[in-house]
Amino acid sequence: MGAQQVRGVIARAKGEPVRIETIVVPDPGPGEAVVKVQTCGVCHTDLHYREGGINDDFPFLLGHEAAGIVESVGEGVTEVAPGDFVVLNWRAVCGQCRACRRGRPQYCFDTHNARQRMTLTDGTELSPALGIGAFAEKTLVAAGQCTKVDPAASPAAAGLLGCGVMAGIGAAINTGGVGRGDSVAVIGCGGVGAAAVLGARLAGAGRIVAVDIDDRKLETARGLGATHTVNSRSTDAVEGIRELTGGFGADVVIEAVGRPETYEQAFYARDLAGTVVLVGVPTPEMRIDLPLLDFFGRGGSLKSSWYGDCLPSRDFPMLIDLYLQGRLDLDAFVTETIGLDDVEAAFTRMHQGDVLRSVVVL
Template identity: 75%
Template sequence: MQKVQAVIARSEGAPVETVTIQVPDPGPGEAVVKILTCGVCHTDVHYRDGGINDEFPFLLGHEASGVVEAVGADVTEVAPGDSVVLNWRAVCGECRACKRGEPKYCFATLNATQKMTLEDGTELSPALGIGAFAEKTLVAAGQCTKVDPDARPAAVGLLGCGVMAGIGASINTGGATRGKSVAVIGCGGVGVAAVAGAALSGASPVIAVDLDAKKLEAAKALGATHVVDSSTTDPVEAIKEICAATYEGAEGADIVVEAVGRPETWKQAFYARDLAGRLVLVGVPTPDMKVPDLPLIDVFGRGGALMSSWYGDCLPSRDFPMLVDLYRQGRLDLDAFVTEEIGLDDVEAAFDRMRTGDVLRSVVVL
């Protein structure tokens, strides 16, 4: 058992606290990881505000890089000293998705069996089974994905959630490739990653839509060929015009990624698609939101697919090392996502900056 400093959400809506927690020694199938960096993600705010569930107190943080410190019995995936990015899809190999050869949809992903606790023994609920706003954390060994130890931890750690979700929404879920057009509505961290993924795939045009000029500039820097300020321009009409100028007869984009998670922008994405186009929802809605009213004939008549993307439909063991290699080759600018590096005590202030749109990612560095 070790005692370390960590950031928790004790009750719904209350400011986060930096406290001492207890991390058990790893049991069978588990690993203790010394955390190097952890990105500040919207999902952590959802946990703090009770938008995920009510299993307080939460140990926040999940978008992390680190070094394996110790492993339990039967662990073969990683060894002490390995540089890793943590993931929340440690595939089980036994569920119906895994058995049919689709582990990226694993329905029973693994987490550590033991619980980390407060000093008084109160059990903590780690965000997405990780809990990495901490000097050390306990995870299932399968949640550790080995990566190049020479890669910048603050950058590659972001693959653990937001960047992977966005890149995967374009490539894995949306099927972006050369000869296809992609529009991304909402250019926060996940949306800009979706833009980067679309550009990486060779798709063109790549259209970024947002209300914020700073976010549109970030999208342009990461590969958007066109930007649309939806505070002054109808995004649906703009997307249609841009795509028609590239592909004669196009009635919208082949793939529209909705990275906001609101009914209004989802409806825009629906109508911004070309015939047989794909709508990919990667923005996280709140439980009270509903799919907007749509004439059923429009759903039928436009064809295509209405999809949601969970973790970018990624397989961490395959996708993380590949994307780190692209980063090391200079083909994927993960550094551009790191707006600032902060300490554990700065997480609450980072939540405020995230809400105002001043950052793509604040990254806690330990």
């Protein structure tokens, strides 16, 4: 077929508005696939890349919460074939590292991306966001980054499993191990926190307390299964959660902000022997200072959830099946659908808290 030229959203320099440029997508090599992108969600991580918050490997090809159709595959690819409807993931497991060999591929320590690079027309190599780069008509990924799901699913909803929604649902179900009748508190109800509320409901939690400083987000969380809400602008979050859990604190508290202050709230808002799950992403300079005796005396577990501890091959098809059965409202996360040209404006709306997800439809 030969290399193809398509349109893609590029971040050229730190803090500069993104722009649409022509990119070159090579034919897939061994173990690679070219995917015709149908939809891609606008995630906070993409903004993070543009602001230089991840690394300095500009220019970036942004976009990573995507669904699409496999167009072509390279040598040795058996897991997907041209024509398959797939959700893209940023953790293609290696099958060889110590985590994979111990039967824990969800923790794979050597996940991989496509070996070849997509470029600008002048040959400048692009860094694809999270190894995906899907604000583009087509993208090149490792075949293991493509997870085949039921094509009956709406691409706009399905693609969101590629990052934020999976991170939130997985934080509750996989990392937090929420069980039937458990009390759960979720601090921070943006896209990931709202998904954690949905995950807790799916797992059968008895009481789900949503905490945020924005009443609009709390209202959305209620619609997704929160039984109670606390606006922590006006109410102390720890006291609010304790009051709603018989004075004890929640069995599982999910921190979906990634700040020392909110982590401390999560730490003290859980019941004795309860679980704290950190799924919010902190920045390198953040520090936490808590009495070590409180770590010891409260028991329980403190966990970090990376991508919701998901195994895409196991979790994506299962969640899509639940979605198609009407048991998992992924459509609720799609606030608006936009074009490739609207990504910069979508960053502004996301920053202002106006949307759960803007989804680019190609």
